[in-house]
Amino acid sequence: MRIRSTLLAAALATAFPLFANAASTPPEPAQKPWLDRALSADQRAQLAVKAMTQEEKLRWVMAYFGNDFGKGKRIPESLVQSAGYVPGTPRLGLPALFETDAGLGVASQAGPNVRERTSLPSGLATASTWDPKVAYAGGAMIGSEARASGFNVMLAGGVNLMREPRNGRNFEYAGEDPLLAGIMVGHAIKGIESNNIISTLKHYALNDQETGRNELDARIDKAAFRMSDLLAMQLAFEQSDAGSVMCSYNRVNGPYACENDYLLNQVLKRDWGFKGFVMSDWGATHSTVAAANNGLDQQSGHEFDKSPYFGGALQEAIKTGAVPQARLDDMVTRILRAMFAKGVVDNPVKEGGAIDFAKNGAVSRTTAEEGMVLLKNDNRVLPLAKTVRTIAVIGGHADAGVLAGGGSSLVYPVGGNAVKGLKPDTWPGPVMYHNSSPLRAIRAQAPNAKVVYDDGLDAARAARVASQADVALVFATQWVGEALDATSLALPDRQDDLIAQVAGANQRTVVVLENGGPVAMPWLAKVPAVLETWYPGTSGGEAIANVLFGNVNPSGHLPATFPAAEQQLPRPKVDGDPAQPEMQFAVDYTEGAAVGYKWFDLKGHKPLFPFGHGLSYTTFSYSGLSSQMKDGRLHVRFKVTNTGSVAGKDVPQVYVAPVSAKWEAPKRLGGWDKVALQPGESKEVEVTVEPRVLAMFDETSRTWRTAKGKYKVTLAEDAAGTNASSVTVDLPASTLDVRGRARAAR
Numbered sequence: 001m002r003i004r005s006t007l008l009a010a011a012l013a014t015a016f017p018l019f020a021n022a023a024s025t026p027p028e029p030a031q032k033p034w035l036d037r038a039l040s041a042d043q044r045a046q047l048a049v050k051a052m053t054q055e056e057k058l059r060w061v062m063a064y065f066g067n068d069f070g071k072g073k074r075i076p077e078s079l080v081q082s083a084g085y086v087p088g089t090p091r092l093g094l095p096a097l098f099e100t101d102a103g104l105g106v107a108s109q110a111g112p113n114v115r116e117r118t119s120l121p122s123g124l125a126t127a128s129t130w131d132p133k134v135a136y137a138g139g140a141m142i143g144s145e146a147r148a149s150g151f152n153v154m155l156a157g158g159v160n161l162m163r164e165p166r167n168g169r170n171f172e173y174a175g176e177d178p179l180l181a182g183i184m185v186g187h188a189i190k191g192i193e194s195n196n197i198i199s200t201l202k203h204y205a206l207n208d209q210e211t212g213r214n215e216l217d218a219r220i221d222k223a224a225f226r227m228s229d230l231l232a233m234q235l236a237f238e239q240s241d242a243g244s245v246m247c248s249y250n251r252v253n254g255p256y257a258c259e260n261d262y263l264l265n266q267v268l269k270r271d272w273g274f275k276g277f278v279m280s281d282w283g284a285t286h287s288t289v290a291a292a293n294n295g296l297d298q299q300s301g302h303e304f305d306k307s308p309y310f311g312g313a314l315q316e317a318i319k320t321g322a323v324p325q326a327r328l329d330d331m332v333t334r335i336l337r338a339m340f341a342k343g344v345v346d347n348p349v350k351e352g353g354a355i356d357f358a359k360n361g362a363v364s365r366t367t368a369e370e371g372m373v374l375l376k377n378d379n380r381v382l383p384l385a386k387t388v389r390t391i392a393v394i395g396g397h398a399d400a401g402v403l404a405g406g407g408s409s410l411v412y413p414v415g416g417n418a419v420k421g422l423k424p425d426t427w428p429g430p431v432m433y434h435n436s437s438p439l440r441a442i443r444a445q446a447p448n449a450k451v452v453y454d455d456g457l458d459a460a461r462a463a464r465v466a467s468q469a470d471v472a473l474v475f476a477t478q479w480v481g482e483a484l485d486a487t488s489l490a491l492p493d494r495q496d497d498l499i500a501q502v503a504g505a506n507q508r509t510v511v512v513l514e515n516g517g518p519v520a521m522p523w524l525a526k527v528p529a530v531l532e533t534w535y536p537g538t539s540g541g542e543a544i545a546n547v548l549f550g551n552v553n554p555s556g557h558l559p560a561t562f563p564a565a566e567q568q569l570p571r572p573k574v575d576g577d578p579a580q581p582e583m584q585f586a587v588d589y590t591e592g593a594a595v596g597y598k599w600f601d602l603k604g605h606k607p608l609f610p611f612g613h614g615l616s617y618t619t620f621s622y623s624g625l626s627s628q629m630k631d632g633r634l635h636v637r638f639k640v641t642n643t644g645s646v647a648g649k650d651v652p653q654v655y656v657a658p659v660s661a662k663w664e665a666p667k668r669l670g671g672w673d674k675v676a677l678q679p680g681e682s683k684e685v686e687v688t689v690e691p692r693v694l695a696m697f698d699e700t701s702r703t704w705r706t707a708k709g710k711y712k713v714t715l716a717e718d719a720a721g722t723n724a725s726s727v728t729v730d731l732p733a734s735t736l737d738v739r740g741r742a743r744a745a746r
Ligand code: BGC
Pocket: 004, 083, 101, 102, 155, 202, 281, 282, 408
């Protein structure tokens, strides 16, 4: 059972006093025109709502937790140990909603009957692939497991920007850049929804740290907000047409996100044209009238809130006119519209579908392989030769499996936890290892080598083991999870000391990181190679071995800056106090849209590793960079050549910067491509720059404005300008509407 706030609702029994003496159910209608697939989702939803009684409508807007809570029992119609349940209207042929977390796969709430499912690597790993097709394939895979498990809503699509590298949920998200994060998460959502189920987009918005998440007021200038966190969400929404948006726990510029007129009514529904429904996060609803009128459409897991606000209280509020009847009709229309549009009504889910774990494990493995980032590789220590004689594998439970992050997104592995008994074993734990042992996979790759394992708990002993090997592989882990932030960027449990001692004993020491986000590396100068694997998912061990031995050439690139020191961050310490979750405080995002590399550029800080960084076992060169405006878009062309001796994939990145106009920071990522090349092969690449990335948002007119003038277009391997070449282009003044379209449609 997870207890995430002291505010658990007292009694489910009192949730629906209005239904206690409900009128008898009306008969089933002879005709159900809303089931006609030839009609549009809008028409179908409107027709269905018209046929409903008030009681039936009200049932759609208040959802149940799918697990036991406190002294309360799970509502029996829900799926066991699931995130949520919304009763349907069987009389009208409208199925219930069965909700499961999250973005990495089908998660389970804690208890004796977890579902064992395939886990993708962390969201940061998927983002590191810089390949929307990989994100889509991963989404399609986990969505298929959701459907096979009887779920028609997946609480996925986390796209909170990495403003805070210590945020305990960074691993669920897609990094610090709105363009990269928005496009990658948008494709993942699209993949999920390709299974005729609904995905959320979450957590809307600015839930960028976990410390004090239920109370903190995230304050930011509105225009800066539109160009950063909101842009990531907007792009993800445009890519995917997500059926639902989950509003977050925190406040945003005053009101709670789930009763925030600016966020819900103005930005999401009016400006972006969102026609789906807004569901609250579990415990994020705080009122009836304010929430309903300001745009919340459904109270999720109402047991987590102080009161069943969208139950009897909403019925009363409608009676008195405090909430218009039209608003309730709109809420239900939105829910049903998403169900019709995504195929939930026409393709009912059923529990117990077949799952091909081998096939899905391969999808997860490919994502992990494409997302691993080779951070450092001096003297070509990697790839390892298959003829290597002795390998010392040290630490990180590498004999057993690979680490996962904690909280609601945790996918329980097939076969159970590979490392039992670690703390915390309750929410947001248990600390979980997927049964994909790197040690086993390494042994399989080098059958003639002597591969020894040391658990790394005694650094001096591990160093002795390393001193006798040709190469030492140190597995370093950082467990983080929902509801808590990392206390610092340092690796926990004296692992820095372990790495330093092993590196002192063996010059060919490779550090393999399994972590939730950026970490400090005080030992970096002492080790020749570092491989960032994030949380590598169900098949992580095999993926790691494939990259270490060069069966797969690494092609992941960082979706976030690794700081050299916490002092470089806008907030050297995380605001708030983890010991006082009910404390009210503000987080002032005075850096505005200057998030991540933009902040580092602005301040002239040199990071440990820049955004976009990632090495390969081959080398690439760029030539022929040119750039021109065509059909109102900036097109950038160039040639990429594989100048090395093995096949590989490059991620050429296009950065744009105004020469005289002023932005929040010197440059922005304008676009990229992922290009596969055989040795010696060249390819012409064309990147079209997202027009909003060339503009500043004007909150008064709600338009994106590009200033006339010269802009520098830089092609590089990372945000620090490795391998960079630049051209200058003249851009005309232009104004785009709030959705980034050329002609303002009002
Ligand atoms: C999380 C959401 C999740 C929900 C349901 C909340 O604690 O913030 O991301 O979808 O729980 O489990």
